Amino acid sequence: MNAFFHDHIAKSNAGTLSRNTLRFFVVKNPEYMSELAAIATDLSNKNHHKAIWIIEMLVEDHPEMLVPYLDRIIETIPKYKHESAIRGMSRVAYFLSISKVISLTENQKEKLIEICLDWLIGNAKVAPKAYAMYTLCHYAQKEDWIKEELRNIINKDFHHQSAGYKAAAKEVLRKIDH
Structure with a gap:
């Protein structure tokens, strides 16, 4: 070193x-x-x-x-x-x-998806949750199950989250709903 x-x-x-x-x-x-x-x-x-x-x-x-x-x-x-x-x-x-x-390999993508889902449903701060949403939004373009999971998590947590989370969530929901 x-x-x-x-x-x-x-x-x-x-x-x-x-x-x-x-x-x-x-x-x-x-x-x-x-x-x-x-x-x-x-x-x-x-x-x-x-x-x-x-x-x-x-x-x-x-x-x-x-x-x-x-x-x-x-x-x-x-x-x-x-x-x-x-x-x-x-x-x-x-x-x-x-x-x-x-x-990325399929295995690497799967691990990133899992990590992002963990950040979203866990106790991560706003920035990791926002980047997790953006990452999952990207993968949702090819995987419909991610779209549904992401929508469910956001809708469940939306009202209890900060303004920063809500702004990212609205943007992500707009993208996955179109």
């Missing part, structure tokens, strides 16, 4: 400049991607959520960099407890689902 890289992740913060600096570093030095994935998926590493911040940005702009690590990342997603890690991985799940560059 590279002490320099670990130190930079440890000293990073949630600010855009800090995250972008590390993202650009990994893009320019792809040999660090393996280490980044290792940190992000090591729940015993106190900075795993900071590594996820970088992965979250990479999946949006450079999803191909994650391909060799997808199984490890997807297997680890349901194990996260740190709120920032869960939030980041909810965005990762969403961007993986809509990626035109990455073709």
Whole structure:
């Protein structure tokens, strides 16, 4: 493990400049991607959520960099407890689902669907629930059962949720009902 890289992740913060600096570093030095994935998926590493911040940005702009690590990342997603890690991985799940560059296996898709359903019916915060809805909405285009399940969950929980949840729910319901 590279002490320099670990130190930079440890000293990073949630600010855009800090995250972008590390993202650009990994893009320019792809040999660090393996280490980044290792940190992000090591729940015993106190900075795993900071590594996820970088992965979250990479999946949006450079999803191909994650391909060799997808199984490890997807297997680890349901194990996260740190709120920032869960939030980041909810965005990762969403961007993986809509990626035109990455073709997920059926097994990977099923795991993402299961994770998103768990976030929706569980005690996740608003952001992971919203990204779970968006991810499931995407998969619902090809799987009618997801459409029905998503509609049922949203309708059941709608009145007890925050304004942010309701806004995302309305958008998702509009998409799946048309």
